[in-house]
């Protein structure tokens with residue numbers, strides 16, 4: 001496993017990190033979830049991402065129990081707030097940030113997280129109030145650094161221009177071979193501001209593993225077959241996309257990589273990306289995906305990938 005600096009922070013994070021949306025504390029049974037986490041540490045993953053809203057607190061509670069006993073400095077822990085935890089608990093007001101961060105720390109059984117992230121921008125709270133509350137939490141030692149997820153360039157710039165508040169060090173956008181939008185503006189803007197990217201769904205929720213075939217039903221043990229998805233993965237399960245992705249298979253094979261490894265190495269080719277946050281329902285997936293770290297894709301390979309992606313209906317935005 002190789003490691004990268006998270007933006008201008010002093011956090012060193014593994015190129016592959018482990019998330020807990022739809023998996024731990026919910027969709028994946030406890031023993032298997034623990035096995036995934038243990039395998040992650042075995043292969044050198046040191047960065048764990050969660051959120052208060054994942055399984056309504058249960059993902060954090062699972063991590064709190066599973067991480068108990070490990071030296072606190074041996075892993076980098078990130079969580080988030082914004083989405084509703086109850087009809088009255090939502091958003092990024094000062095009161096909510098204090099309440100939600102304290103609740104996250106209790107569930108995670110730690111006195112601080114390394115990274116506290118705004119899960120989205122809160123248009124109902126003045127930015128000054130949100131940034132002031134985050135700054136106060138940081139100065140109290142409840143988090144070491146601040147981040148955001150899916151903020152627009154304008155919102156990112158507005159936060160960077162506010163006087164007297166702490167700066168963000170991380171951005172968490174969706175980014176994969178099937179979702180390239182942040183390459184256009186978010187990556188370059190954040191690079192100028194010293195903000196690193198920790199990208200979510202780098203395998204397009206498993207679609208880039210190659211297990212979904214055009215014209216065939218999803219494998220019964222996959223996320224797409226599971227009721228808990230509610231159709232969110234559906235946008236990627238398009239026959240043209242799936243057929244196009246099959247053109248990536250020979251490229252991966254020639255390099256001695258699996259398809260998920262190729263897809264993750266492709267995400268990591270961008271130095272703005274500090275870490276690719278994978279999900280995993282089985283420990284074997286963790287180990288396989290970790291194998292993408294340190295793989296360098298030559299320009300000729302990147303060109304072949306680009307052609308395959310255009311064939312899958314993905315417009316190129318890379319310079």
Ligand code: NDP
Pocket residue numbers: 018019020021022023049050119149150172199200201202203204205206207209211221222223224260277278279280281282284285286288289
């Ligand atoms: P991925 O794109 O990595 O998809 C993960 C899923 O793909 C797994 O649960 C598994 O599903 C399948 N998979 C993974 N590896 C393999 C493999 N080697 N072979 C076959 N199938 C594989 O990421 P997620 O969509 O899970 O997102 C990752 C993390 O990003 C989340 O846990 C969360 O921390 C964060 N996130 C953040 C968001 C935000 O708004 N900030 C939004 C969404 C996620 P299965 O086996 O069930 O098919």
